[in-house]
Amino acid sequence: MKIVTNVPEELLKSNADEATPGSASLIAYAETTEDVSRFLKEAYENNTKVITIGSHTGLAGATYPQDGEAFLSLELMNQIIELDEETLTLTVEAGVTLNQIREYLSTTPYFYAPDPGAKDATVGGNASTNAGGMRAIKYGVTRDNIRGMEVVLADGQILTVGSKNRKDASGYALKDLFIGAEGTLGVITKLQLEIRPVLAYELSLLIGFDDLNNLAPVIFEILRAPISPVALELLDESSVKHAEVYTQTKMTNQAGRSFLLLTVNSNNQEGLQLELENLEQVIQASGALSTRILNAQEAKAVWHIRDNILNGIYAASTTKMYDPVVPVNRTPELLIKSKELGEQLGVETAFFGHAGDGNLHICILKFDMDDDQWKTVLATYTDKMNQLVASMEGLPSAEHGIGLEKKPYVKYFFDEGYIAVLRKIKLALDPKAILNPDRIFDL
């Protein structure tokens, strides 16, 4: 294990906001689970605070060092260990990236379902934030696609949680406790991922809207329909505009300013067509302005727009992105009220994301606003938007985590009694609080 004190500069910055660079004492590059165990054991004895880092793609500031913490990097633990076709599992080290998995599985008839935006993210990082992505509506989030993990605790103890078994009523759900814990309870070193047979055909339906109020009944009908969409994405007017500029392409010519993009997949091509035709009728009757089953070329073009929304927004302006979730029936309300909030504050907003899960990405764009005003607008928007989401019984994070960035707003969602329970669990597993301390909640 190599340990160096010159920590790469980009690790000292937060992806979550423009905080001034922090400081870290060193970075240790673990090559094995035993490296991790030894390093933590020593850190535990010396009360050294440790931040675990993968590809540094986190968006909630959970790995932003503030206090001279030590970095433990898992990027060298990047081996694919076993493809087990008989149990449909892929066992990997935690530093393996989504790109690596995709490439590895491309020569097999299988795929790994979770599809978060950052393909260079490590699966260990994905597990730590319970990352979501576009296919969650059909296949669940990262949590639902992990069968087992190896975890190292703060004192160096190596623990196996979960297994290749498909059912488990044998004690506490430790696996689920470490997933989404943002590195505060243990360091994930290996994962057994669930893989699935690739389906042969995909078909997409584009649904246009003028009035966002009409989104609600349409989403409702889609979720109740006897289909299981693999994606149900929202693209609002502003998002489409920025993606069009960025890609130098045009959305397909279809009535509407905002869109829902729905994709279904199956091995039965005619069945898919029939399903979407039936759904089209239901959707037209429930208030959509336009619907269109896309041919292969159109689908590729529209998905290219969807996939480049965030690139487009980032290219257009300094931006702050949020990832709240609300109960799915309140998605349009979240959209409309968050847009109004932007208008009140005089800032452009763009909305896109996972309408079928109640999980919208909200972006506010600075453009040429002066820095002081932006700072004020940012603080006000963040606070009010979180209060809005809380009033709708939503959650501050659907897929990026709380980290340091969202910690000030957690109080709108959870009372002190709830946080006290989190704290008890944290201190039960990490009594000296050396692992990513003060992320998610204060100790």
Place this chain on the structure above:
Amino acid sequence: MKIVTNVPEELLKSNADEATPGSASLIAYAETTEDVSRFLKEAYENNTKVITIGSHTGLAGATYPQDGEAFLSLELMNQIIELDEETLTLTVEAGVTLNQIREYLSTTPYFYAPDPGAKDATVGGNASTNAGGMRAIKYGVTRDNIRGMEVVLADGQILTVGSKNRKDASGYALKDLFIGAEGTLGVITKLQLEIRPVLAYELSLLIGFDDLNNLAPVIFEILRAPISPVALELLDESSVKHAEVYTQTKMTNQAGRSFLLLTVNSNNQEGLQLELENLEQVIQASGALSTRILNAQEAKAVWHIRDNILNGIYAASTTKMYDPVVPVNRTPELLIKSKELGEQLGVETAFFGHAGDGNLHICILKFDMDDDQWKTVLATYTDKMNQLVASMEGLPSAEHGIGLEKKPYVKYFFDEGYIAVLRKIKLALDPKAILNPDRIFDL
């Protein structure tokens, strides 16, 4: 809240084995969450040990009182609170039974997917053991069908965990921690259950075998096929025999001594037929003796046999039932080796259950064996079967829980370091260990 000291006699017995009746000091019938909170607060202050009880259908002895514990019954908390069609959730009190839910939803287009055997079980009990059932292969186990819960901690603190939101990256997975904890971490008082639109059509395929070794490739092909079975059940020769005697009906006339019963469901009737016909060809090529797509009458008859296997076994003899799980590719090996173990010990075994999940129910039948011999056989079989499952990287319980009954065998599956972690979590949330103490593991 009514509190009485004459505890119903059946609650003093274990469903898991023939242990002598235990003792309990009292039973409190909570009518509200506040009742539960007040009762626990007082129990906590007085160091009173508390066993939470629903319908007393548990099969692992988790609610078997040994030590003069107090019972906290939730059977009066049996109200269905809210059907929310827009988020597809049903909110219920923990004492509501599966039968009640089924009846309530029968007048709606929705159903609750988990389908454990005991329909008079409460959903609170189902959540506490993470109950499984036949539809888990498609819809997951109880854990996967609970969005949120209200839980009361040992000291009376009322906690809301999870929510109606479909995604959550906002802190630790507390909901998952309480599910499957067998009442040792808190008392579940309310649940938000996920409900689903009913699908219109079901079609079943019966697959016959002479040689159980041929099961493996067939299960493998089914799990890799582009279908999503709603059930994939095993019926072995002995199970079929006992069910036939009990129901006074005959299995459909089809070659084979053991069978796999596969059911698919969809709103597309022709699609189902086509899917099963394609699958039939694959299955025939991979070693099944016979296959047959059942007509409605045949399907009803075969499912009637399946649904009465356990009744048949119980009617035939004093019986011990196990619920182990192994990685799904090792299901046939578990079956064959467990059968051999029975033969070595001179005891009849019957096998049925959830072949698609690697979760077999293994029964050993006493018949006219004398009591002392039965005691020895039972102890030996239980010990060796658990060692066998552990050697196959399985788990002692797939859906009934550990309770008191399986606690002696936990050592074959988890080392002391793992148990120490469970203990830390238990004591973090219940420092006086008043809730179901010494269930799952020793304190």
